[in-house]
Amino acid sequence: MKVTVRGLAPSLLVALVGAALLRITVGSDVFLQYVKESLRIPLIASGIVLVGLGIAGVVRRATAHRQEPAMRFGRDPEGNAVWHRPTDDAHDHGHDHGPRVAWLLAVPAVLLLCLAPPPLGSFTASRDGSDAVVEPATYADLAAPAPTATEGTDVWAGVVTPMSLTEFIGRSRDPQKSLAGRKVQLTGFVSPGVQPGEWYLNRLVVSCCAADARRLRVLVHGTDPAPAADSWVDITGVWHPAPDAPATAAPQIDVSGQHAVPQPRAPYRDLAPSDQ
Incomplete structure (x- = not known):
């Protein structure tokens, strides 16, 4: 098994949202175009937590990959004992499905990282x-x-x-x-x-x-x-x-x-x- 982009996507998405929060709050007043000033510290804390969770997810995924056995014991359709190599598709099928709507979180995160929409007018x-x-x-x-x-x-x-x-x-x-x-x-x-x-x-x-x-x-x-x-x-x-x-x-x-x-x-x- 290899670590795929698909497998890392949820963790990368969480880290992306956290990075966007930090970008508009740390050394910047961009966040004031969306929320009141007293929310700066909660936003910074949320950004740090999300980036940490995203990094932890990537590390956990990579660690799980290294601990995955190279061969597994099983039986073929006739009942004979066989050793086989785990496939990426089987592993991904069991663990990587999730709501696709979650990808919509990437849109505001990318916007905040790349440009600053103006305040209401x-x-x-x-x-x-x-x-x-x-x-x-x-x-x-x-x-x-x-x-x-x-x-x-x-x-x-x-x-x-x-x-x-x-x-x-x-x-x-x-x-x-x-x-x-x-x-x-x-x-x-x-x-x-x-x-x-x-x-x-x-x-x-x-x-x-x-x-x-x-x-x-x-x-x-x-x-x-x-x-x-x-x-x-x-x-x-x-x-x-x-x-x-x-x-x-x-x-x-x-x-x-x-x-x-x-x-x-x-x-x-x-x-x-x-x-x-």
Whole structure:
């Protein structure tokens, strides 16, 4: 008997999956495009275990091959005692059958080893019914402007407050209207709007992984044409009250400035621009 690729395939597949996990977690932030940051250590541990199991399977198979007897005693159809050599086909027939669907595990493993699929973007953000819940909160007053403004001017004109989309959405529903007249800075990715001159600034947040992603979004006014879908931008603007809009509608903002930014290291963490 010889050790065949078919015989080693299950162990190699397990090791391949483990190697893919290690590739996206050790010395890389690629895993943040699929799961939240706190899962790095469990993923590394899982990758080490899977690689170890795969190597152990290969070693066990090779050891079993060396211990296999060269000849076996048996009887022919007439009942005569004979010695015969074990065949590879007979051994493989008894031990190597398994569900072929398991080979589908190789597809994501090879993809992760060879390239990094992008995080979720505008397609997911444009789906209805995927909004994140922003819990009611008591918000402190925003920072006061420096006492250098000339009398008769807008003391808030030069004050820009960076904040997360979660905070902006929460403050937009604050009865104290703490956003009124205040200029804020937000970061997110772009998805198309319905009307000309409108588009959405989005963040996706996850509880565990991309499969449970929920949307945070703000309706943007004031730029036409809109930036390209899925591009990341910083915007500066002022909250646009919409008293007649449904309670579940996205809050609105009138933009006075914007510029493109790179995708954040952790795209599923909703942070203020200063904390990215």
